[in-house]
Amino acid sequence: MRIAEIFRSIQGEGRLTGVDSVFIRTSGCNLRCRYCDTPYASWSPEGEDLSASEIQEKVSELFFPSVAADAVEINSSDTFSEEAAEKNSSDTFFAHVVLTGGEPMLFAELIPLTAALREREYHITIETAGTLYLPVACDLMSISPKLSNSTPPPELDPHWTWRHTLNRHAPEVIRRLLAEYDCQLKFVVDCPDDCREVEEYLAEFPEVERRRVMLMPQGVEAEVLTEKAVWLEPYCADHGFTFCPRRQIEWFGAQRGT
Numbered sequence: 001m002r003i004a005e006i007f008r009s010i011q012g013e014g015r016l017t018g019v020d021s022v023f024i025r026t027s028g029c030n031l032r033c034r035y036c037d038t039p040y041a042s043w044s045p046e047g048e049d050l051s052a053s054e055i056q057e058k059v060s061e062l063f064f065p066s067v068a069a070d071a072v073e074i075n076s077s078d079t080f081s082e083e084a085a086e087k088n089s090s091d092t093f094f095a096h097v098v099l100t101g102g103e104p105m106l107f108a109e110l111i112p113l114t115a116a117l118r119e120r121e122y123h124i125t126i127e128t129a130g131t132l133y134l135p136v137a138c139d140l141m142s143i144s145p146k147l148s149n150s151t152p153p154p155e156l157d158p159h160w161t162w163r164h165t166l167n168r169h170a171p172e173v174i175r176r177l178l179a180e181y182d183c184q185l186k187f188v189v190d191c192p193d194d195c196r197e198v199e200e201y202l203a204e205f206p207e208v209e210r211r212r213v214m215l216m217p218q219g220v221e222a223e224v225l226t227e228k229a230v231w232l233e234p235y236c237a238d239h240g241f242t243f244c245p246r247r248q249i250e251w252f253g254a255q256r257g258t
C-alpha cells in the first residue's frame with residue numbers, strides 16, 4: 001500500500017488527545033475536500049509502496065529503536081521482535097498506532113496489516129471519512145463525515161466537485177461501522193450554519209450517542225481555530241457535543257510528521 005509518511009507524535013484530536021502514537025499515513029483518497037490539510041495524501045498523492053511487514057517494521061523501530069535493530073541483526077526476515085511484543089503487552093506500556101490518510105480504507109492490505117498489529121496488542125485507531133468499508137481490526141474507528149462545506153468549488157476542479165459530492169456521504173457504510181466498531185464522529189465545522197447540517201446528518205443515525213460526536217473548527221492556523229472556538233465551544237456545551245480542538249496545530253503548527 002502507498003504510504004506518505006510514518007512518524008511518532010502525539011495524537012492531537014479526539015478521545016485519545018495527548019496519547020503518544022505512531023501514525024501511518026496512507027496516500028490516496030476517494031474524496032477531495034477543499035480544506036484538506038494533507039494534500040500530499042489526496043490532491044497530489046506522494047509516497048512509496050510498502051508491504052504490511054515493512055510497515056510493521058517501521059512501527060516497531062519508532063517504538064523500540066534498539067530492540068528493532070537487534071531483531072534485524074538476529075533475523076532479517078523477522079519484522080517484529082518477540083521482545084518488542086512482550087514489552088508492548090506489559091502493564092506499563094500500551095502502544096497506540098493510528099492509521100490515517102488520505103483514506104486508509106481504500107487499501108485492502110489494511111486487513112492483514114491491522115490483523116498483525118492486533119496480534120502484537122497495539123491499540124489501533126483508524127481515521128476515515130466513513131465512505132468505504134473493510135473488515136479491519138480496530139479499537140477506535142474515528143469517523144470524520146464530510147459536510148457540504150468540504151466540497152471543492154468547480155473553479156478548482158469541476159470533475160472533483162461532482163465526484164466528491166457523489167461520494168462524500170455513504171449512510172450504509174456509516175451504519176455498518178457504527179454497528180461493528182467503537183466509534184467517534186468528528187465533524188469539521190467552518191461556520192455556525194454548519195451546526196444545523198450536523199443535526200440533519202445525525203437525524204439519519206439515531207443510534208449515535210451525542211457524547212460520541214465531536215465538533216472541530218476548520219483551519220490550519222492557531223489564530224483561526226481560536227476565533228472559531230469562541231462560538232463553537234459554547235455551542236457544543238449547550239447541545240451535548242464534545243468540542244474538539246486541533247491540538248497538533250497549537251503544539252506544532254501545520255507541519256508534516258506531526
Ligand code: SF4
Nearest residue numbers: 029032033036042102
Ligand atoms: S477525506 Fe481527508 S484526506 Fe481525503 S480529501 Fe478529505 S480531508 Fe483530505
